[in-house]
Amino acid sequence: MTAPIPQPPHVVAGFTVPRVMFQVLAALLPVLAVQVYLFGPRPLLLVAVAAVAALACEALALRLRRRSMQPFLRDGSVLVTAALLALAVPPTLPPGHLVLGVACAVLLAKHAYGGLGQNPFNPAMVGYAVLLVSFPLEMTRWPAPGDGWDAMTGATALDALRTGLRQSYTMQEIMAGPAFGRVGAAGGEWINLAALAGGLYLLARGLVRWHIPVAVLAGIAGPAALFHTFDPGAHASASFHLASGATMLGAFFIATDPVSAATSDRGRLVYGAGIGLLTWVIRSWGGYPDGVAFAVLIMNLAVPLIDRCTVPRIHGHVR
Amino acid sequence: MKLRGLTLDGHKSRPLKGLIRPVPPPAMLVLALDQGAGEAAAPVVRPGDAVRVGSPIAAGAGAATALHSPVSGIVREIAEHPAPRGAGRCIVIDNDGRDEPAVPAAPVDWRAMDGKALLGLVAEAGIAGLGGAAFPTATKLALARAAGVDLLLLNGAECEPWICCDDALMRERAPDIVLGAQVMLAATGAQRCVIAIEDDKPEAIAAVESAVRATDDARFEVRVLPALFPLGAEAPLVAAVTGREVPHDGWPPQVGAVCQNVATAATVARLVRDGRPAMSRIVTVTGSGVNEPANVEARIGTPVAALVDACGGYAATNVRHIAGGSLTGRMLVGDEVPVTKGLNCVLLATAADLPLRAPEVPCIRCGDCADVCPAGLLPQQLHVAARAGDSAGLARFGLDACIECGCCDYVCPSSIPLTARFRAARAREHLAEVERHRALEAKARYERHQRRLAEQAEAERQAFDAARRRAGGADPGGG
Amino acid sequence: MNASAILAAIGTVAALAAVLGGILGWVATRLRSDPDALVERIDALLPQTQCAQCRYPGCRPYAEAIARGEADIDRCPPGGEATVRALAALLDREPRPVDPHYGTTRAPRVALIDEDRCIGCALCLPACPVDAIVGAPRLMHTVIAAQCTGCELCLAPCPVDCIAMVEPAATSPGRAVA
Numbered sequence: 001m002t003a004p005i006p007q008p009p010h011v012v013a014g015f016t017v018p019r020v021m022f023q024v025l026a027a028l029l030p031v032l033a034v035q036v037y038l039f040g041p042r043p044l045l046l047v048a049v050a051a052v053a054a055l056a057c058e059a060l061a062l063r064l065r066r067r068s069m070q071p072f073l074r075d076g077s078v079l080v081t082a083a084l085l086a087l088a089v090p091p092t093l094p095p096g097h098l099v100l101g102v103a104c105a106v107l108l109a110k111h112a113y114g115g116l117g118q119n120p121f122n123p124a125m126v127g128y129a130v131l132l133v134s135f136p137l138e139m140t141r142w143p144a145p146g147d148g149w150d151a152m153t154g155a156t157a158l159d160a161l162r163t164g165l166r167q168s169y170t171m172q173e174i175m176a177g178p179a180f181g182r183v184g185a186a187g188g189e190w191i192n193l194a195a196l197a198g199g200l201y202l203l204a205r206g207l208v209r210w211h212i213p214v215a216v217l218a219g220i221a222g223p224a225a226l227f228h229t230f231d232p233g234a235h236a237s238a239s240f241h242l243a244s245g246a247t248m249l250g251a252f253f254i255a256t257d258p259v260s261a262a263t264s265d266r267g268r269l270v271y272g273a274g275i276g277l278l279t280w281v282i283r284s285w286g287g288y289p290d291g292v293a294f295a296v297l298i299m300n301l302a303v304p305l306i307d308r309c310t311v312p313r314i315h316g317h318v319r
Numbered sequence: 320m321k322l323r324g325l326t327l328d329g330h331k332s333r334p335l336k337g338l339i340r341p342v343p344p345p346a347m348l349v350l351a352l353d354q355g356a357g358e359a360a361a362p363v364v365r366p367g368d369a370v371r372v373g374s375p376i377a378a379g380a381g382a383a384t385a386l387h388s389p390v391s392g393i394v395r396e397i398a399e400h401p402a403p404r405g406a407g408r409c410i411v412i413d414n415d416g417r418d419e420p421a422v423p424a425a426p427v428d429w430r431a432m433d434g435k436a437l438l439g440l441v442a443e444a445g446i447a448g449l450g451g452a453a454f455p456t457a458t459k460l461a462l463a464r465a466a467g468v469d470l471l472l473l474n475g476a477e478c479e480p481w482i483c484c485d486d487a488l489m490r491e492r493a494p495d496i497v498l499g500a501q502v503m504l505a506a507t508g509a510q511r512c513v514i515a516i517e518d519d520k521p522e523a524i525a526a527v528e529s530a531v532r533a534t535d536d537a538r539f540e541v542r543v544l545p546a547l548f549p550l551g552a553e554a555p556l557v558a559a560v561t562g563r564e565v566p567h568d569g570w571p572p573q574v575g576a577v578c579q580n581v582a583t584a585a586t587v588a589r590l591v592r593d594g595r596p597a598m599s600r601i602v603t604v605t606g607s608g609v610n611e612p613a614n615v616e617a618r619i620g621t622p623v624a625a626l627v628d629a630c631g632g633y634a635a636t637n638v639r640h641i642a643g644g645s646l647t648g649r650m651l652v653g654d655e656v657p658v659t660k661g662l663n664c665v666l667l668a669t670a671a672d673l674p675l676r677a678p679e680v681p682c683i684r685c686g687d688c689a690d691v692c693p694a695g696l697l698p699q700q701l702h703v704a705a706r707a708g709d710s711a712g713l714a715r716f717g718l719d720a721c722i723e724c725g726c727c728d729y730v731c732p733s734s735i736p737l738t739a740r741f742r743a744a745r746a747r748e749h750l751a752e753v754e755r756h757r758a759l760e761a762k763a764r765y766e767r768h769q770r771r772l773a774e775q776a777e778a779e780r781q782a783f784d785a786a787r788r789r790a791g792g793a794d795p796g797g798g
Numbered sequence: 799m800n801a802s803a804i805l806a807a808i809g810t811v812a813a814l815a816a817v818l819g820g821i822l823g824w825v826a827t828r829l830r831s832d833p834d835a836l837v838e839r840i841d842a843l844l845p846q847t848q849c850a851q852c853r854y855p856g857c858r859p860y861a862e863a864i865a866r867g868e869a870d871i872d873r874c875p876p877g878g879e880a881t882v883r884a885l886a887a888l889l890d891r892e893p894r895p896v897d898p899h900y901g902t903t904r905a906p907r908v909a910l911i912d913e914d915r916c917i918g919c920a921l922c923l924p925a926c927p928v929d930a931i932v933g934a935p936r937l938m939h940t941v942i943a944a945q946c947t948g949c950e951l952c953l954a955p956c957p958v959d960c961i962a963m964v965e966p967a968a969t970s971p972g973r974a975v976a
Contacts (some may be wrong), residue, residue, distance in 0.1 A: 007739040009646040009725030010673045011480075015687070017680055071680060117681035117733075191434040209686070258685045263697055265689075268549040307700075314717035316554060316567030354935045752843075761846040764928035767855060771929075 017116075021076030023207055024253070027198035028083050031249065034194040035091065038187040039143055042091040047083055049095045053102040054082035061111035070103045077116055081105050082255055084124040088246055088293075089131065097135055101127035113248040121300045122260045128293045140289060142187075157188060158245050158289040163235060192248040199252025208256045210266040216251040217242060221278015227284075241280060250279070250292035252297045260300045267303075267310035322345055322559055323693045325548040325726050326476075327646075329519060330672075333774060334605050334612040339487050341616050342629040344418075346658070348620030350376065350410045351402040355453030358382040360399045362410055368394045371421040373596055375445075376410055384455045384660070385445035388412055389598040389618035391419040401656050403642045405541040405648070409657070412620070424593040429502050434464060437506040445589060450474060450551075450580035451643065453633065453661035456587070464507045466572035468508050469508060471509040473500055475516040475523065475581045476544060476551035479644030482664040484601040485581050485613040489516065489523035492585055493530035499584030502591055504538065507577060514581070515560055519546040520584065548646065549724040555693045563570045567720040582663075602658060604630045608638030608667030608696025617658050623665050624654040629690035633667070641666040646725040654795050686735065688727035694720045698727040698737050705744035710751060721745075837865045843884045847876040848927035849949030851901040856927060864889075874902035876948065907963040908946040909953070911939055914962035922952040922961065943967065 002162070007046060035043040058078045062069055082102055089098060110119045132139045135180030142156045157180050164174035175178075202208040221238040228237045254260065255275050262271040274296045282291025350361035360377035370388040371377060377386035392415040394536055400409040429437060442457030473496065477485040489496065500512045514531070516524050524543060531539045545548055545561055554565045556578060563574040571578055586597050598618055605612040610631030617626055623640065627633060640651040651665075666672075688698035696717050704712030720739060727737045841861035852873035854860040863869035864885070871885040872894050879896065886893035896903055911922075911931075918936040930946045933939030941952075943966060953961050 006650055007736065007742070008643075008648055009728045009738060010641060010648065010668070011645045011729065012674075012676045012731070012734065013729050014674070015730060016677055016734070017683060017732050020683075020685070071678065075680065077683075115681065117683045125690055156578055209690070214549075261684075263684065263686065263689070263700060311697065311700075311716070312568065312689075312695055314720045314722055315558070315693070316564050317717060758844075758846040760945070761848065762841070762857070762927050764930070764945065765846065765848050765858075768927055768929050769856075 004044050016075065018071075020207055021080050024080050025076065025083060025200065027201045027207075028080075028087065028253065030194035030197050031191060032083075035087065038079075038190065039091045043087065046089070046091060046093065046095060047086040049080055049084035050086035050098055050102050051265045053099045053311050054078045054106055057103050057106040058111075061107055061115075064114070065111065067115070069191070072116060075116065078110070079104055081123045081127075084249070085127050087147060088124065088128055088249065088254075089139065092141065092143055093135075093138050097131060097138065100134070101131040104130045106240055116261055119259055120303070122254060122257050122296050124257075125254060125293045125296045129297060132288065132293065144187075156245075156289060158283060162283075162289055165234060171236060172233075188245060189243045192245075195248035195252060199248060202252060202256075208252065209265070209268070212256045212261060212272040213251040215269045215272025216255050216276040216279075217247070219273040219278075220247060220280045221276075223277060223280050227269050235284065241283065245283070245290040246292045247279070249274070250296065254292065254296055257300075259265045260296075260303065262303050262306045262310065262311050264307070264310050266312065267306045270306050270310065271299055271303065274302065276318075322545065322547055322550065322555065323691055323695070323726075324549055324555070324724075325691055325729060326546065327480050328549050329483075329546075330481050330605070330645075331486065331519075333710075334483050334603055334614050335486060335490075337613055339491055339601055339614045339616050340629060342618075342621060342626055344414055344618050345415075345621055345625045346414050347395070348390060348412045348414060348618065349400050349402075349622065350386055350388075350412065350620040351400070351407055351657060351659050352377055352383070352386070352409060352759065353402065353407045354384060354386070354447060354463070354619070354659045355402060355404060355451070356382040356384070356447065356455070357404075359408060360384065360386050364394050364398055364410065366394050366396050368413060370394060371419045373598065374421040375596075376412075378453060379442065379445060382454060382458075384447045384453070384597070385443060386410070386619075387445055387596040387598055389620060390414040391417050392506065401652050403651060403656055403659055403662050422594065424595065427591045427594055429505070429591045432505075434506050434508055437502060438464070440590065441506065441587060444590045446583065446590065446597045447660040448580055449582035449586065449600055449660060449663065451661050451663055453659065456579070456583055460503060460506050461571045463577035467508045468507060468572050468575050468577045469704075470561065470576040471500060471503055471507060471512040472557065472571070472576050472578045473512060473514040473581050473584055474551060474553075474556060474578050475514055475520075475527070477520070477554060478517060478546065478548045478551035479646055480548070481605050481644045481666050482603050483605075484603045484614050484663050486520050486523050487581055487603075488585055488601055489520070490526050493523075493526040494533065495585040495588040496527065496581045497530045497536070497584075498591070499536050499586065500579075501536065502587050503579060503584060511540065513540050513542050513560055515542045515544055515556060517546040517550065518543050525636045535754050546728065549693055549722065552693070552722050552724065554722065567717070587643070597660065600658065600660060600662070602626060602662060603664040604667070605664065606638070606641075606667035608633060608635050610634045618693055619658055621658045621661060622654065623651070623656050623658070626655060626658070626665060627667065635669050637669070639668045639673070640665075646729070660712035679735050680733045682731075682733050682735060685732060686731065687730040691726040691730055693724060693726065694722060695736075696721060697743075701744075702735065702737060702740060705740050708747070710748060713748060718745060718748065799958060803954060820890070833865060837861050840864050840885065842879075843881060843888065844874060845877045845881060845958075847947040847949045849947070849951065851875050864925045870897075872897045873900045875903045877901040906965050906966060907948045908943045909948070909950070909961050910943075910964045911941055912960040912962065913938055913940070915958050917958055917960075919957060919959075921955040921957065925952045925955045928949060 032043060032047060050296045058073060059069060062072055072126045073092060085101055085105060106122040109121050109123035109126035140159060161174055199213060203210060220241050225238040225315040255272060261269045278295035279291040279297055282288060358381045360383040362377045362380050364370060364376045369633055371391040374388050375385055379385040390412060392413045395411045395413050397408060397410050399406055438457050438461050446456040447453040448456055475485055475489055499709060504512055514527055520782050528541050531541060542560055550556060550559055553571060557565050557571050557574060557576050561576055565571050565574055589676055599616055601614055601616050603614050604626050609627055613630050615626055640654060641648040643650050643664055644650060648666060682699055684699050692698055700716045701718055704716060721741050723738055723742055725738045731737060809870055825932060841858055844857040844861060846857050848856045852860045854863055860869060864871060872882055874881050881894045882896060916939055920933060920935040922939060923931050923933060927949060928947055929944060930942045931939055931952060932942060950963060
């Protein structure tokens with residue numbers, strides 16, 4: 001007999017990694033659409049540049065590691081990383097900087113640790129963090145919405161919040177400023193809404209389970225609501241936090257990266273809550289306007305410990 | 320308690336369109352001495368002996384049940400032959416076509432017998448669990464009796480795709496099932512009986528419910544369960560019906576229940592009605608590779624080829640023969656393999672029935688496997704431990720609780736053959752455990768050896784001192 | 799640059815290092831692990847063949863030598879690579895191949911006495927470290943295969959060379975064959 005006898009099970013559902021990845025990309029389309037509507041065609045350029053750079057880096061890494069290109073080049077995982085990074089950075093970022101970020105994400109955060117399924121840190125956030133500390137000015141200036149390509153860049157809502165609070169303005173005074181919309185940041189509200197829509201699509205399709213997004217949002221909204229109730233002048237409300245910055249994108253797309261997240265459902269709740277809490281803390285008292293990237297990276301560090309402590313009880317075992 | 324598993328497309332409708340078909344016994348029957356439980360019975364006949372329907376041909380011991388000839392004829396040989404669980408020694412009988420019984424059919428007055436006598440009757444008849452494990456029913460019931468179970472749980476769940484022999488049995492012979500259950504209740508001393516059926520079998524549920532009503536026995540209850548794979552496995556079934564978890568290193572009588580397949584109960588009924596031992600069973604013959612999928616009743620020892628002939632023959636070439644369903648079935652080498660007590664389904668599959676799986680890629684830790692694992696395990700962590708040969712990790716993540724159902728394989732987007740890896744890891748761990756045990760024994764004997772030598776040396780030294788004292792007087796320095 | 803600030807920084811870090819190092823050193827002396835417990839743990843990882851190929855008269859003496867730091871962990875051929883790795887993990891050292899100077903790792907074998915040639919001299923009985931040979935002077939000797947560890951110490955004392963090392967039979971309970 002030349003071929004080995006096949007082992008049961010003899011059927012599979014037919015889910016594949018590319019299918020998962022391309023559905024995530026589809027869920028990101030609303031965010032891209034809103035960004036194009038607000039900021040003009042530049043986000044499209046950035047996404048395209050990031051995608052090409054990501055594929056090139058992946059091919060280079062596979063060649064250097066002497067692995068075959070198939071099926072890794074076609075599985076779409078690196079495209080998701082590229083798209084998330086391109087949508088998280090301001091549209092006015094020079095494309096060359098973005099390529100650096102993508103290279104760090106793919107080569108350093110993913111392949112240096114072993115490629116698909118082995119990265120302990122979220123690759124998109126590693127790229128974002130590198131860009132943030134390397135080019136702080138370009139990374140924190142977002143164009144005012146509706147002004148198109150040559151918009152004059154100004155402070156984001158979170159940025160204005162931070163500096164305003166430092167200068168002891170009250171929340172009401174700060175929120176009257178130009179960067180603010182009805183609930184949160186002026187353009188950011190719509191981006192968060194689009195990310196929420198994409199996230200709900202992923203939930204409905206079963207590609208993402210509810211534990212991480214709900215925990216992240218609770219981790220942000222809970223402390224924010226608490227502190228806002230006791231000191232409304234010095235702390236933004238929960239709805240502001242939920243509608244600003246990368247909250248929804250982080251909760252549904254970034255924190256849910258399965259490779260770097262915790263393993264069990266209970267662990268995921270802890271992981272998500274930690275990300276939410278750290279994001280809120282960094283936004284309120286930290287040195288950066290939006291804390292999602294660093295919160296995710298810090299919680300990635302904690303994942304092995306979380307996994308150790310949250311092994312679920314096995315059926316028939318007493319513990 | 321959350322019931323985990325898969326909702327699968329059953330593929331059960333075609334065989335159930337008709338009634339159970341009898342398969343005429345072939346010219347030659349091959350009775351495997353190992354009918355599926357893993358141990359071989361001891362033959363009590365020799366080549367050349369004449370046998371009749373029901374005459375004993377092998378004696379049971381341990382996990383092997385007694386075997387009886389399903390036809391009358393001559394024993395041709397006792398030799399190695401392919402069988403569903405791998406090749407093994409088989410008794411080959413030439414059928415003379417006359418079907419003469421060894422003893423005339425006569426009912427047994429089981430109500431007058433006590434539990435022990437009933438167990439002996441069941442053991443002599445060679446009845447084995449017909450759900451697939453083929454474990455001796457009498458042994459299982461006796462152990463349950465000793466443990467003092469109060470619930471007899473009849474398994475009519477039949478959760479795996481393609482298999483529908485129990486469904487057909489419940490539709491057509493529900494009164495047999497109830498009668499057999501009554502005998503088992505008397506044999507085990509259990510107080511009540513629950514017949515568990517999945518909700519994708521409405522006709523079977525109706526038939527069993529009306530049979531229960533007809534006997535007017537208040538101990539019986541029909542429980543309808545959601546159609547979830549693998550709810551028909553013992554541990555998930557007991558948990559679903561009683562809410563109690565069977566300990567991972569124990570078995571259902573520890574929580575007061577004993578499980579039996581409905582077909583086993585029907586065989587017990589036939590035993591007390593006609594006095595006939597276990598000689599036939601219902602097998603589902605299905606798949607796109609056969610012309611008329613059907614449930615057939617065949618005598619033990621009938622080659623699968625005869626079953627396919629009774630179902631209109633092959634519909635395609637290049638057909639895979641699988642014993643069992645599509646999730647846990649084993650591939651057969653061919654159709655000369657005979658029917659055993661443990662064979663519940665022959666799936667003749669074409670490529671359309673069982674599409675190939677994609678090549679394996681690394682695990683992306685999506686957690687879909689943990690979502691569907693009925694034992695509550697983390698297959699992604701088990702996989703890491705299995706690849707590393709990490710015994711401590713495998714124990715910690717509960718490899719011994721894995722029932723090898725295949726649910727995790729089914730949903731894995733990376734196409735990792737998890738079930739096969741866990742089965743291999745289990746075998747390796749078992750061997751490592753045996754070696755550890757040997758090393759401990761060797762160490763204990765070594766320590767005993769050292770003690771013995773020390774004691775011997777001490778005894779010699781004392782004897783030498785005593786002799787010197789007797790010989791030389793009080794001066795220990797000599798001279 | 800402010801010299802005093804630099805000095806202050808250096809001084810602070812140095813002081814921290816001294817204090818923390820002192821604490822660690824004190825903890826290391828107070829929480830020293832029980833040496834007997836270590837020998838037990840090493841012995842539990844050895845295959846208990848008692849063959850003396852490591853030049854120690856049994857597995858326990860070898861375990862004691864490893865604990866004392868006298869012997870390296872690569873001396874056990876019957877244990878093979880698995881034992882070296884387990885010892886390396888326990889003692890936090892680098893695993894390495896079994897030193898061929900002490901023997902080669904082979905599939906497990908058991909001793910078999912050729913009863914036609916055995917003269918009943920009883921010289922092999924005391925040689926067995928686990929007392930797996932039964933017999934008496936001028937009576938037939940035989941090896942209990944299930945208890946033989948394959949150490950080969952009985953081969954040398956036999957004056958008629960009637961003991962051979964064979965593969966364990968398939969009926970020997972649960973022995974891993976190769």
